[in-house]
Amino acid sequence: MTTQAMAEVGTAEPKRVKGTPKWGDLLLRIVAGLVLLYLFLPIFVIVLFSFNDPKGKFNYSWQGFTLKNWADPFKYEALTDALKLSLNVAAVSTLVAIVLGSLVAIALVRQRFRGQTAVDTFLVIPLTAPEVVMGAALLTLFLDFGWVAGYTTIVISHIAFEISFIAMTVRARMRGFDWTLEDASMDLGASPVRTFFKVTLPLIVPGIVAAGMLSFALSLDDFIITYFVSGSTVTYPLYVNAAVKAAVPPQINVLATAILVISLILLAVGTLYRRKRIEG
C-alpha cells in the first residue's frame, strides 16, 4: 500500500489532460496550493520557534528573536543522549530488518512456492495492526517472558514492525525486473558469483537502500510502540513526550530543524545523483 506508493514515487512522467475549463483548473490549483501550505504550517512554526527566546519552561509563545539556541544545540545532555540512542536503535534494527525483509521479498518475487499468498497476507497483517495494540501485545509478551524492558526490547520491537515495511517496499521495486538478464550473463560465460555481483546486486540494491531509509525514518520517529516496551530507557520521541509534560526547551526545535535540513540535503543529493546517472 504505502510502501508501493513510496516505491513508485519518483518514476513519474508528465501527463497532460486537455480541455479542462480555465477557471476550474485555477480553483483546483489554488486548493492544492492551500493544502500544501497546510502541510507546511507546523514546519514554519517549528523552524521559527527554534529562534525563540522563551521566558518560561515552555517554548509555546513567541517572545523574541535569538540565536543562542543554535549556538548551543547540545545544551541538554539528556536530549542529545536520547537522540543518539534513537539513531543507534534505528541503525541496528534497520540492518537486521533489511536482511530478514529483503530475503523474503526476493523469495516472493523470484520463486513460486506453495503458500505464497499466505506468506503475503502474513506480511501485511503487522502493517494493519494499530500501534497501540502492537505495543500492548509486545509488552504482555515481555512480561510473560519476564524480560526487563529496555534497549533490547526496543530493538526487537522495531525489527518486528520494520520487516513488513522492508519486504513490501523491496518487493514493489523488484516486481518489474527482467530476471532473464541473469541468464544472459551466464550464457555469456559469467560465473554465478560474478553474475550475482555484477547483475543481480546492482538491480536490487536501489530498492533495498530506499526501503532501508524508510525503515530508518520509521524507527527514529516511532513513539507509541517504543513507549510500551522502553522501560526506563529514553529515546528521542520519548524525551520529547516527557518534555511536553515538564519543560520544552527550544533545542528540541533546533535539532528537529537540523534533521529536516539534513534530510533535505540527502534528498537533493539523491535526486541529482539519480538524474546524473540517467542522463550521463
Place this chain on the structure above:
Amino acid sequence: MILPALVYLGIFFVVPFYSLARTSLSSSGGSVYLPTLEFNWDFANYLEAFSHYQDQIIRSFVYAITATVLCLLLAFPLAYVIAFKAGRYKNLILGLVILPFFVTFLIRTIAWKTILADDGWVVGALGSIGLLPSEGRLLSTSWAVIGGLTYNWIIFMILPLYVSLEKIDPRLIEASKDLYSTNRRSFTKVILPLSMPGVLAGSLLVFIPASGDFINADYLGSTQTTMIGNVIQKQFLVVKDYPAAAALSMVLMLIILVGVLLYTRALGTEDLV
C-alpha cells in the same frame, strides 16, 4: 530464505497476540506489591471494557472516521494536481509533500499546540471575523484532536491516491471527452472509479492508526476528548491493570478488523497490496 523472517514475526508478532489474548482473559490476584495474573477465561474484563469505556470507544471511531474523510477531501485535489497538472514540477512537489514528515510526529503535534493556542493568531483571527465567540477556543476541543489526526496521517492518503491517479491513462479521459462527456461526468465515471484502489488503501492507512492514537488526544485535547488509545495506554503503563488493558486492546483490534473487512468488501478491491 523466507524462514528467518517468518520465525521472527512468529515469535515477536503472533506470540505477543497470544499473550495479549491470554492476559485479557486473566484476572489479577496477589498483593499490591506482588501482583499475579491467573488465566481463568475471565470474560468479565470484556464486559468491563465495554461498560466503562464505551464513550471512549465510540469517540475513537467517530474521530478516526471524520479524520479519514477530511484527509480524503484535502488529499484528493493535491494528489490530482500532482498527477495531472504539475508537469515537470511533479517530483519537486512530491518531495515537498513528503518533507514535513521528516520532523518527528510529536514535534509536529506540539507545533499545532502553538498554532491553536488561546493567545495564538489563529484564534485571534477567527475571533475578529466573528467565526469564533470571544471566549471560544480551538485547543482542547474535539476539532483540535480531529485536526491533529488529519494532519499526522494525511501523507498516507496523498501517496496512495497519487499512485492510483498517476496510473490512469490520460487517453481514457480524453476518450470520454471525445464521446461528449462533460468534465463532471469524466470525473465521476472515469477518474473516480479508477482511483478507488488509492482511496481504499489511503483510508485504511489513515483510519487504522488514527483510531488507536493517543498522542493527539493527549496534546491537543482535554479530558472530554480521550480516546480508547489513551485508556489502553493509561491502564497498561500507569494503573497497570493488565487484564482490563489487554481486553480493551483486543476490542479495538477486533472492531478495526471487522470494519476493515466490511469496508474492503463494500469497495471491492482485490489488489490491496
